[in-house]
Amino acid sequence: MEQLNQHLSQTLKQLRNERQWSLTQAAELTGVSKAMLGQIERGESSPTVATLWKIATGFNVAFSVFLGGAAGSPPPGVQRYADLPVFSQDTADMRVVPLFPFDNLLGFDMFVIDLAPGAVSESSAHEPGVIEHVIVIEGELELMVDGVWHQLAAGEALRFQADRPHSYRNTSQHNVRLHDLIHYPPAVR
Structure with a gap:
């Protein structure tokens, strides 16, 4: 879970930086509080699925971006x-x-x-x-x-x-x- 929290933290920071959004702007556009977004960015909180969906929707990205996926088209192969x-x-x-x-x-x-x-x-x-x-x-x-x-x-x-x-x-x-x-x-x- 710690590795996932770190990925969530890095992904959220990266998305905010790419868009040049403050925490306040991100909170307004996602419907997730500024405090919660800050805790996720610092790796201090594990969001619920519903919260993560709100963040993905507000940033206009696929949900799996936050789970380590969505890097493009995956190569063909067996998923284990x-x-x-x-x-x-x-x-x-x-x-x-x-x-x-x-x-x-x-x-x-x-x-x-x-x-x-x-x-x-x-x-x-x-x-x-x-x-x-x-x-x-x-x-x-x-x-x-x-x-x-x-x-x-x-x-x-x-x-x-x-x-x-x-x-x-x-x-x-x-x-x-x-x-x-x-x-x-x-x-x-």
């Missing part, structure tokens, strides 16, 4: 799940692994996401035009889009415009595992 970076919240309610980090040419990331029993993750709206494809692999997921909760069992999927708030929750007593493929429009790339 055990070798991939993991982002896990302190509460261990949600675990995110970039199965295929952001591909600039194709404009997508693909994640494996695990939600523990009782976990809820609220996602703020992504950039206009962002589309998510959620495929449940194990368990039963509740996914809210446009104020409507959808029940998805293993083998079921939902595609939706992710440029609006949406939420994921696991109300069961078992883990939920899903794939989340996120397509970004050319403006976000």
Whole structure:
């Protein structure tokens, strides 16, 4: 986790420097407090998945940029799940692994996401035009889009415009595992 915090710190600093944004500007554009952004930059805090999404959206970058991916088009090859970076919240309610980090040419990331029993993750709206494809692999997921909760069992999927708030929750007593493929429009790339 310490290595991931260091990467988050360096990435956030780099993005702010590239844009020449103050912490105050970054806070205004991401919706994340100046204090929290400062703690992340100093490696003193591990943000939640929802907070990291807000930061990625505010900076107009793919989520996997913060997980060590998104360096361009990855070379073809086998992805070994055990070798991939993991982002896990302190509460261990949600675990995110970039199965295929952001591909600039194709404009997508693909994640494996695990939600523990009782976990809820609220996602703020992504950039206009962002589309998510959620495929449940194990368990039963509740996914809210446009104020409507959808029940998805293993083998079921939902595609939706992710440029609006949406939420994921696991109300069961078992883990939920899903794939989340996120397509970004050319403006976000």
